Amino acid sequence: xxxNFILNDEEKTVDIQPDTRLVDLLRERFNLLSVKExxxxxxxxxxxxxxxxxxxxxxxILVSQIEGSIIWTVEGLEKSGELEIFKKYFxxxxxxxxxxxxxxxxxxxxxxxxxxxxxxxxxxxxxIAGNLCRCTGxxxxxxxxxxxxxxxxxxx
Amino acid sequence: MSDLKYVGKSIxxxxxxxxxxxxxxxxxxxxxxxxxxxxxxxxxxxxxxxxEIDTTRAEALDGVKKVYTFKNTPRRPFNGxxxxxxxxxxxxxxxxxxYVRHVGxxxxxxxxxxxxxxxxxxxxxxxxxxxxxxxxxxxEEALVGGDALHEKGNPFAEREFAYGDVDGLFAKTPSELxxxxxxETPKVHHAAMENHACLAYPEPQGKLTVxxxxxxxxxxxxxxxTLLDLPLNRVxxxxxxxxxxxxxxQETFLEPLAAFVARDLNRPVKIxxxxxxxxLATRTRSKILGKVKTAVxxxxxxxxxDIDVIVDAxxxxxxxxxxxxxxxxxxxxxxxxxxxxxxxxSVHTTTPPGGPCRGYGSPQIHALTEVNLDRxxxxxxxxxxxxxxKNLLHPHEKDLLGGPDIGNARIIEALEKGREEFNWTRKxxxxxxxxxxxxxxxxxxxxxxxxxxxxYNVYPDFSGINIRFYEDGSILLNTSIHDLGTGAxxxxxxxxxxxxxxxxxxxxxxxxxxxxxxxxxGCHASRGTYVIGKAVQQAAxxxxxxxxxxxxxxxxxxxxxxxxxxLEVVIEEGRIRxxxxxxxxQEIISRIQLENQQxxxxxxxxxxxxxxxxxxxxxxxxxxxxxxxxxxxxxxxAVHDVGQAxxxxxxxxxxxxxxxxxxxxxxxxxxDFDQKGYPLNTNFHDYHLINAPAMPEIRVxxxxxKEPHGPYGAKSIGEISTVPVAAAVVNAxxxxxxxxxxxxxxTPPRIIDALY
Numbered sequence: 058x059x060x061n062f063i064l065n066d067e068e069k070t071v072d073i074q075p076d077t078r079l080v081d082l083l084r085e086r087f088n089l090l091s092v093k094e095x096x097x098x099x100x101x102x103x104x105x106x107x108x109x110x111x112x113x114x115x116x117x118i119l120v121s122q123i124e125g126s127i128i129w130t131v132e133g134l135e136k137s138g139e140l141e142i143f144k145k146y147f148x149x150x151x152x153x154x155x156x157x158x159x160x161x162x163x164x165x166x167x168x169x170x171x172x173x174x175x176x177x178x179x180x181x182x183x184x185i186a187g188n189l190c191r192c193t194g195x196x197x198x199x200x201x202x203x204x205x206x207x208x209x210x211x212x213x
Numbered sequence: 214m215s216d217l218k219y220v221g222k223s224i225x226x227x228x229x230x231x232x233x234x235x236x237x238x239x240x241x242x243x244x245x246x247x248x249x250x251x252x253x254x255x256x257x258x259x260x261x262x263x264x265e266i267d268t269t270r271a272e273a274l275d276g277v278k279k280v281y282t283f284k285n286t287p288r289r290p291f292n293g294x295x296x297x298x299x300x301x302x303x304x305x306x307x308x309x310x311x312y313v314r315h316v317g318x319x320x321x322x323x324x325x326x327x328x329x330x331x332x333x334x335x336x337x338x339x340x341x342x343x344x345x346x347x348x349x350x351x352x353e354e355a356l357v358g359g360d361a362l363h364e365k366g367n368p369f370a371e372r373e374f375a376y377g378d379v380d381g382l383f384a385k386t387p388s389e390l391x392x393x394x395x396x397e398t399p400k401v402h403h404a405a406m407e408n409h410a411c412l413a414y415p416e417p418q419g420k421l422t423v424x425x426x427x428x429x430x431x432x433x434x435x436x437x438x439t440l441l442d443l444p445l446n447r448v449x450x451x452x453x454x455x456x457x458x459x460x461x462x463q464e465t466f467l468e469p470l471a472a473f474v475a476r477d478l479n480r481p482v483k484i485x486x487x488x489x490x491x492x493l494a495t496r497t498r499s500k501i502l503g504k505v506k507t508a509v510x511x512x513x514x515x516x517x518x519d520i521d522v523i524v525d526a527x528x529x530x531x532x533x534x535x536x537x538x539x540x541x542x543x544x545x546x547x548x549x550x551x552x553x554x555x556x557x558x559s560v561h562t563t564t565p566p567g568g569p570c571r572g573y574g575s576p577q578i579h580a581l582t583e584v585n586l587d588r589x590x591x592x593x594x595x596x597x598x599x600x601x602x603k604n605l606l607h608p609h610e611k612d613l614l615g616g617p618d619i620g621n622a623r624i625i626e627a628l629e630k631g632r633e634e635f636n637w638t639r640k641x642x643x644x645x646x647x648x649x650x651x652x653x654x655x656x657x658x659x660x661x662x663x664x665x666x667x668x669y670n671v672y673p674d675f676s677g678i679n680i681r682f683y684e685d686g687s688i689l690l691n692t693s694i695h696d697l698g699t700g701a702x703x704x705x706x707x708x709x710x711x712x713x714x715x716x717x718x719x720x721x722x723x724x725x726x727x728x729x730x731x732x733x734x735g736c737h738a739s740r741g742t743y744v745i746g747k748a749v750q751q752a753a754x755x756x757x758x759x760x761x762x763x764x765x766x767x768x769x770x771x772x773x774x775x776x777x778x779x780l781e782v783v784i785e786e787g788r789i790r791x792x793x794x795x796x797x798x799q800e801i802i803s804r805i806q807l808e809n810q811q812x813x814x815x816x817x818x819x820x821x822x823x824x825x826x827x828x829x830x831x832x833x834x835x836x837x838x839x840x841x842x843x844x845x846x847x848x849x850x851a852v853h854d855v856g857q858a859x860x861x862x863x864x865x866x867x868x869x870x871x872x873x874x875x876x877x878x879x880x881x882x883x884x885d886f887d888q889k890g891y892p893l894n895t896n897f898h899d900y901h902l903i904n905a906p907a908m909p910e911i912r913v914x915x916x917x918x919k920e921p922h923g924p925y926g927a928k929s930i931g932e933i934s935t936v937p938v939a940a941a942v943v944n945a946x947x948x949x950x951x952x953x954x955x956x957x958x959x960t961p962p963r964i965i966d967a968l969y
Contacts, residue, residue, distance in 0.1 A: 090242045091235020093456070095406045096488040100897035103406055131235045144233050148225035151862040154870065155698025156232025157406040157456030163233060182905040189897065191404045191457050192698050194869025195905040197862075 062126045065089075065133025075121035080104045082120050083130060091131035091160035095189070102188030105161035106130050112168035114187065131160040134167065142205050143167075152201040154192030162188050166202045170211040178203065219710040219717055220925045223862030226700040227722065240426045240453035241410040241485045248412075248481040249278055251474055252331035254321040254338050255494045256313040259563040259890030260349075260362075261342035263311045263320065270337040271323055276330035278478055280338065281322040283311040286473060287440050293464030293496075293568070294532045295439075296432035296735060297673055303370075303530040305363050306566075308440070308470045313342070314362055314528030315563050316892050317493025324474050324482060348563040348890030352502045352523040355560040362528065368558035369526070370534035374541040376613050377552030382517040386508040390516075392592060393506045394585040396955040398577040398939070399883035400525065401498035403570055404902055407456020408491040413471035414481035420447045421472045426455030428463040428695050429735030430725040436465045437472045445727075448472070452725040458697045459874070460569035461495055463737050464531060489895045496568025497884060499536050500525040503581040508552075513595045513603045517552030520544060520581070524559040527566035533559040536567065540574035544582065545614035546826045547624065547663045548604040553614070563890045569737060571871070575664050575936040576878060580957060583660040583940035588953050596641075597944070598632050601661055617669055620825025620928075623854035623916045624661055628830040630914050631659070635832035635850040649951050652840055655847070656949025658833045660940035663826045664933035666923070667740035675820035676745045677731025678752035680709065682760060682813035684806050686798035688715055693725035693733035694745055699931055700863040701741050705749045707859050708924050712753035713760075714787035715798070731816065739827065739929035742859060746924035748819035755815045757784065760798075763805045763813065764789055770808060822922045827929045828854040831872075831937040835945035839968055842961030844880050844946055846909040853913070856920035856928040865913045868934040872911050873903050875938020879946075880958050 061070045064087065071086060083089040083106065092115055095103035099114040106115045107129040134140040143163050146152070153159050162185055169176055169184035176184065181202045182195070190198065205211075231237040268280040290304040309319050321338050325331035349355050355367050363369065383391065411425040421443065427433050430450040437448045455462065467484050475482040486494070502523045508516040522540065526533025541555040590600040608622045632638070640657050647655070668674035679691040690709050696702045702724065706717035723730060733745060761782055768780045768791045780792040789796045805811055834848035851868050858864040881901045885893040894900040919926025939957060946964070947953055954967055 089235070090238065093239075093241075093407070095408065095456075096897050098488070098896050098898055101406065101488075131233070135234050140234060144230050147233050148229045151223070151226075151866045153226060153229045153232050154700065154866060155406065155455060155457040156229070156237060157239065157698075159232050160235045179906075182908075185905045187904075189404070189406065189902050189904060190870075191406055191459065191874065191902070192870045193866050194871075194873040194911065195908045196869050196910055197866055199905065 058121065060120055060124050062123045062128055064128045065130060065136060073120055075119065077120045079115040079118040079120055079123060083115060089130045089132050093157055093160065095157070102165065103158050103161045105164045105188060107164050107168050110168065110171055112165040131163055134163070142208060146201040146204040150197045150201040150204060152193060152198040158188055158190045162190070162198055166205065170206060174206065174209065174211060176206055217711060217925065219707045220859050221857065221861065223860055224703060224707060224717055226703045227706065237454055239407055239456050240412060240424055241407055243412050243424065243483065245414060245481040248483055249324045249326065249478065250328040250331045251322050251324050251471060251482050251484045252328060252335050253319055253490065253494065254335040255490060256316055256318040256320050258313060258342060258345050259316050260346040261313050261344060263313065263340060264343045265341040266321060267339040268321065271334035274330060274334045274337060276326040277334045278324040278326065280334065281309060281474065283307065283309045289440055291436055291440055292530060293436070293466040294535065295436055296429055298435065303365065306466065306529045308473065315565050316890065317490065317565050318528060319494060322470060324478060350562055350564065350886055350890055352525055352560060355562055356523060356558055362561040362563065367560040369530060369561060370559040372537045372541060372557045373555065374614055375554035377517065379517055379519050379552045379554040382508055382552040383506070383519065386516065390510065391506055391508050392585060392589040394581065394588060394953065394955055395504045396581045396584060398501050398580050398957050399878060400500040400564060401570065401878055401882045402492045402884055402900055403459040403461035405457030405459055405461050408486040408488060409462065409467060409495050410485040411468050411471050412481065412483045413468065413475035415475050415479050420449065421476055422449040422451065423468050423472055424451045424453040425468050426453045426462055428458055428697065428737050430693065430727050431732060432735060433465045433468050434727045437469045440469045441473060441476065449728045452695045455697055459571045463569040464496055488897065492884060492895055492900060493565050493892060496531060497527065497565050498570035499533065499567030499574065499577070501577045505581050505585045507585055507589055509589045509593060511593060513593060513600045515548055515550050515604045518550055520555045522557040524557055525562050525564065525567060526559050527562055527564045529566040531566045531568045533567055536574040540578040542614065542616055543575055543578055543663055545612050546616060546619055547606065547661055549606055549610065551613065564886060565884065571874060572664065572932045572936045575662065575932065576875060576939055579660065579662045579936055580940045580943065583937070584943050584953070584955060587944050587947065597659055598628060598637055601628060605661065617824040620823060621856065621918055621920050622826055622828060623918050624828035624830065626916045627828055627852040627854045628661060630916065631830045631832045631850050631852040634912060634914055637832065640834060653836050653838055654949040655834060655836045656945045656947065658835065658941045658944030658948055659830065660937040660944060661828070661830045662933065662937035663828050664929065664936050665739055666743035666824050666827060666929045667821045668738050669821040669824035673734050674740065674744060675818055676733040676748035677816070677818045678748045679731050679816050680752045680756050682756060682798070682802050684799065684803045686719065686802060688713065688720040690720055690722045690749065691730050692723060692745065692749065693730045694722065694741065695725055695736040697736060699867060700860060701736065704742055704746060704859045704863065708746050708749045709753040711925065712750055713757055714784060731818070739932045741931070743923050743928050744821045746859070746927060747922065748817065750924040751819050752815055752817035755817050756813060759813055759815060763809050763811055764791065764801055766809050767801065767804055825920050825928055827933040829933050829937050831941040833941045833945040835942060835949055837946055837949045837964065842964035844959065846876060846942065849909045850912045852916065853930060853933065854916040855930050856923050857917050857926035858915055859925065859927050861915070864915065864930050867930045868913050869911050871934025872938050873908055875935045876903050876942055878958060879939040879942035881960060883958050
């Protein structure tokens, strides 16, 4: 079936099996390799993307569900320049180790900042509750997101 | 410390930008033209002999290239732990088995044009078993039951380490001064976020190249070469970018299969596991069942200790014997104990194999001994920190078991620092006041721990380094390091940069590639910073000497210099001074190349000179909800004796990550099985990790008192950071409840069971 959506600020139309998972569409058709797969059941958050403003695990979404949606991945934030502030503070606060969970973390953080400009640490913890990380113990990631929120410039 | 320019600085990790942007390709992201996807059919039953495998329907599926079983793959047994030639060990694993020993065992594999096709074909393979045999799950039963999963039977290994007169001591110690515990630690999934992956492809002249996110490229090469009868120079193994390991990717078991199929079909072949396969078909933290008996004087001096352990190796031997020796070697490196014995049996069970896992047995053995010490402290009415302080080793004190010098051991300072920062005494009084009543009960816990710095005197422990100055002043540092995501490349650049007075940004650090990099025994045993880092430091010193030597030759020919004039040549702040003139590296190195016709290139091989102990003291405040059995960690202080932090932020992140893993082991992480041997949790839906809301803030403090043989005085942190955690958390929960719970993890049902 044909599906239309906006991906990283570009209009797209694909002809595809409706039961294809979004993670596969993004990785295989569009080569968006920031979208990682860690569990395939929506439990680890490595495949998190933003759909219509919300952080969503793309392994649980079928392409038939995305007609007319606005989808963002880290590659889109890179293109729009928004990723710079994430790079700056994720690096500064040691929020990146192996990096496999990082793009998903960035997308969850970005979705949070879209609706809450000044989240406290507890709100940040909740926003990334679905993003598992085995390397960092999360606190450095929370430090980074706090610093990004403080510098501001996002959403609402 | 202020004289250090790059060491001791929290420099951001190399490649962090690429990781954030998703530009860094992990092995699971790689693809090649003509690449086939190899999907494994793993066993759905715990145990049974394969009677027949019917692959015809799978083979008929469009897009399937070939189906593999035990019938058409090499039968030579191996052990994924094999890392140097002629190493003695039990080899009982094959690429694809005809006898299933655990759910998840490798039964067949399908090579297909797409991963979906390979997966569908796997579902079409029909496996008939002779009969489903009885599982082996209970460790004590396994020991005496006479049921053999392998030829050697159970137990397949026994170890004893002892010194002093343990029997004599216990015979004369009154029973009220002997404290016993029995503890079970869980089979834990490493949970690296990237599932296991590897890519193998054929090259001209019968050569095979494998890209693997591994920890020992030379071990992967050795095992492939042995199984496929290829000379070492026909196998090339490249360390690929890795989404975490924690020991899960230390052993070799997938790469030989991918390499075999790549050769067989003359096509690139990729394996990329899903989470279920990573949990069931790789390695786990070995479960142990331990008993400990400790004699303590009324004043709190530990007089002697007797430890008995059963190690659950799972379905295959892997490191199931070696990990026990590793546990034994920790018992004499923390406290001064004059009489001690450690005895162990290792058994096979019908569960996924144990293997290397961050700490390599240390978290398990410390859980047993540190929880037991709390029992002694409670019975004797001695403060738990005080009891430990009375017995901890002093710097350079002897390891009575005969292990290497413990070095500049600063555990006493670490424990004292932790007591102060945690406010131990105040928290303890507050707890005593509130008593053990009410729904929410708070407790505090402490644990001390020790771990290693490499393999000195036990195994080969050397590292080759190639380091080159380019003519623009930048540096190529060619190592066999495997960056597991810990920032190892950044650490190496900081060390080399410090010696050569070059910004680490200007230093490219290469990871292992068996064809291109010098030999190193691998990134395990916490030897990265301490051994490889020292090798880098020494190699950089040699390069610095070579630069000066060649500059001196050059100086004679500089314009305006008289031949008899002896000019001083020195390096100052990253520049070269000849007499009173200053030159950049770039100017000098270019001229060395042109005029001396010499490349500034050093090959250097270093072997370790010692294996000091690293230490940590962790303090935990936990709150138990006595209605639900849920535990929340409220406060956490971690103090580590690291010699010198090369990169303090990297050290902090290691500790935070180590704590995350350890709390999981204490409270929730366990690959569990039903009575028939089927796993109960095969994805993150039912195998839970500590997530962000459950993770406490960690207050980290470092004791930095230099270790003689470490690079700039540094010693290890990656593994030790997770060693005391489970013990400290359990001690805090036990303190809250006034109990001595010893079956880990302390899940809500176990806590509720203990309460009511």
